[in-house]
Each structure stands twice: as structure tokens, then as C-alpha cells.
Amino acid sequence: MVEERPRARRAARPAGTGAAVRRRTREPRLTKVRSRAGTVVAATTGMLGVSSTRRAAVLAIVVCALALTVAVPLRNYVAQQQELAAVTEQQEALAAEVDELTRESTRLSDPAVTAAEARSRLGYVAPGETPYVVQLPVDPSTEVAPDPFRDEPWYRRLWRDVSEGPA
Numbered sequence: 811m812v813e814e815r816p817r818a819r820r821a822a823r824p825a826g827t828g829a830a831v832r833r834r835t836r837e838p839r840l841t842k843v844r845s846r847a848g849t850v851v852a853a854t855t856g857m858l859g860v861s862s863t864r865r866a867a868v869l870a871i872v873v874c875a876l877a878l879t880v881a882v883p884l885r886n887y888v889a890q891q892q893e894l895a896a897v898t899e900q901q902e903a904l905a906a907e908v909d910e911l912t913r914e915s916t917r918l919s920d921p922a923v924t925a926a927e928a929r930s931r932l933g934y935v936a937p938g939e940t941p942y943v944v945q946l947p948v949d950p951s952t953e954v955a956p957d958p959f960r961d962e963p964w965y966r967r968l969w970r971d972v973s974e975g976p977a
Contacts, residue, residue, distance in 0.1 A: 860868075917923055928934040935941045959967055 918927070925934075933941070933943075959970070962970075
């Protein structure tokens, strides 16, 4: 910053004094001579003799360093939160499956349910009962497409399936 000195008021001069008189009566002052460039440098130079451009560059480097320092842990935190959410969802699904399997196990532990399942799924019959198997006729409206390769030998069919893929 350039400091300005306060100017003293001059006493009123009598009329008729010219410029020559002013030059003679003026006393020389001791001042520091500064060029315009020196004034600009002095105005832009801040604390510690560093220019504002350099201060801005240092500030930008510090901000970038802080951002990079914070970015990696923040990315890890977000990734761990996503992983935790996925694991929690998976754990809830497994807990629901365990509950369903526990109910099924409790239901199948009843002997009457076990006997009914054996009769329906496996076709078991109690001693002294007569089993009947009912076969329903084929619905005529649904036609089965004839196999065009029915008369073909097995090795040609195998080679066709390997080379072309299944039909």
C-alpha cells in the first residue's frame, strides 16, 4: 500500500507573484522515488512478500490436496455402506427362508401329513387297500408334431445335434 502524506495548507500569496517565484520559494523535499511497476508490485505483494497469484496457487494446491485426502476414505465409506445394505437385505431374505423351512418342518413332523404326502406323491397304499390308477385320455385338440427325423439312425441324429444344435 502506498502511504500518502497529508499536505500542509499554503499561506495565501500576494497577487502578482508568478511561477518563477513559486519555484524559488519552494523547498526541496526528500521523497522516495518509486516507479509505476514498483507501486504495482508493492500493491499486489501481501504478507510474507508473496504475490496474490502465488497465494491463490498455493491455496488451490492445498484445497486439491485436502480433496484428494478426503476422497479415498469417502469412497470407501460409501462402498461399505452399499455392501452393508446388500448384506442386510440378503440376511433378511435368508431369515425369511429359515422361517418358511421351519414351518414346513413342523408341518411334516405330523404323521398324518407324512402319510398323506406318501400316498399322493409316491403312490403308497396301506395294507388291505386296493390301489387304482386312472389314466386320462389324451385331448384330441392338442396335436403332437411328428418328428421329421424319426426314421433317421441314431448316429446321424447325434451328429446333427452336435453340429447344428438341438432343434
